Amino acid sequence: MIRVGFTRGRVRVSPAARRLFEQYRDVHADAYVQWLCTVVGGWLSPTDGNLRAFDYAMRHMPSEGSIVEIGAFLGLSTNLLTYLAVKHHRDNPFFTCDPWTFEGTERPIGNVFDASRPAYRHYAREVFKLNTALFSEPRMPSAIDATSERFFELWRNRATVTDVFGRPATLGGPISFAYLDGAHEAEAARRDFAAVDPHVGPGGLILFDDSADNGTFPEVTRLAAEVARHPAYELVFNTPNYFVRKRGQTAASVSMHQPAGRAP
Numbered sequence: 371m372i373r374v375g376f377t378r379g380r381v382r383v384s385p386a387a388r389r390l391f392e393q394y395r396d397v398h399a400d401a402y403v404q405w406l407c408t409v410v411g412g413w414l415s416p417t418d419g420n421l422r423a424f425d426y427a428m429r430h431m432p433s434e435g436s437i438v439e440i441g442a443f444l445g446l447s448t449n450l451l452t453y454l455a456v457k458h459h460r461d462n463p464f465f466t467c468d469p470w471t472f473e474g475t476e477r478p479i480g481n482v483f484d485a486s487r488p489a490y491r492h493y494a495r496e497v498f499k500l501n502t503a504l505f506s507e508p509r510m511p512s513a514i515d516a517t518s519e520r521f522f523e524l525w526r527n528r529a530t531v532t533d534v535f536g537r538p539a540t541l542g543g544p545i546s547f548a549y550l551d552g553a554h555e556a557e558a559a560r561r562d563f564a565a566v567d568p569h570v571g572p573g574g575l576i577l578f579d580d581s582a583d584n585g586t587f588p589e590v591t592r593l594a595a596e597v598a599r600h601p602a603y604e605l606v607f608n609t610p611n612y613f614v615r616k617r618g619q620t621a622a623s624v625s626m627h628q629p630a631g632r633a634p
């Protein structure tokens with residue numbers, strides 16, 4: 371496991387990383403991606419740069435290892451990942467984790483809605499199940515009702531648990547792509563990275579949501595930038611969130627230095 375603290379400093383984004391990000395713009399024109407972003411509630415718009423990282427990851431992640439999503443909410447990112455995995459013929463196992471307990475609920479939203487209500491947790495969990503059972507039907511993920519802390523404990527123990535669909539799920543093993551979009555406090559973000567890192571092998575990819583420079587979660591930015599600067603990792607591109615790859619060669623890993631043009 372690598373050690374990262376909370377040192378400051380930006381990462382210089384190379385022209386190659388900027389070009390690579392540009393090459394993945396076609397995902398925004400995918401009619402099904404646009405449609406999912408319209409009909410499924412969530413935190414991604416059809417032009418969100420994270421979609422380019424999803425597309426890149428589904429094409430280039432190592433074939434030995436799982437896709438892990440921390441923070442699934444109503445299933446928008448879940449269903450986008452499923453779709454892009456199917457589109458790119460990737461059969462890596464897919465696990466999501468969410469306790470459906472929300473941040474920033476100290477005060478009612480707009481002084482109107484109390485998002486800490488058990489009824490809202492129930493609503494979000496049920497809507498996630500409906501959305502995922504329908505739109506990810508060809509390739510259902512294992513969806514675990516747990517905090518990321520508990521999820522990674524289960525992962526380390528290679529535990530078999532029952533997922534929200536009532537199906538057995540055996541956790542553990544290498545992780546090819548991790549999308550970290552759960553709790554965003556400094557401690558939670560640090561814990562999620564520390565928990566996922568030992569399972570990410572050479573060529574494995576991590577996208578830190580809400581880590582953009584000058585974004586709303588400076589501690590997440592600081593952590594992600596430090597990972598991107600660490601010798602064990604390299605920046606793939608900024609979405610503007612930090613999207614990194616563990617160094618080392620695998621059959622599926624590719625150079626960042628692609629010629630200009632369409633997505634490889």
Ligand SMILES: C[S@@+](CC[C@H](N)C(=O)[O-])C[C@H]1O[C@@H](n2cnc3c(N)ncnc32)[C@H](O)[C@@H]1O
Pocket residue numbers: 411412413414440441442443444445446447448467468469470471472473516517518519551552553558
């Ligand atoms: C921003 S939402 C995720 C949005 C989703 N990825 C999307 O793109 O539509 C954050 C989610 O993190 C979940 N969450 C909060 N605390 C968590 C924790 N400790 N571990 C895992 N997930 C957590 C919340 O329940 C919420 O559904």
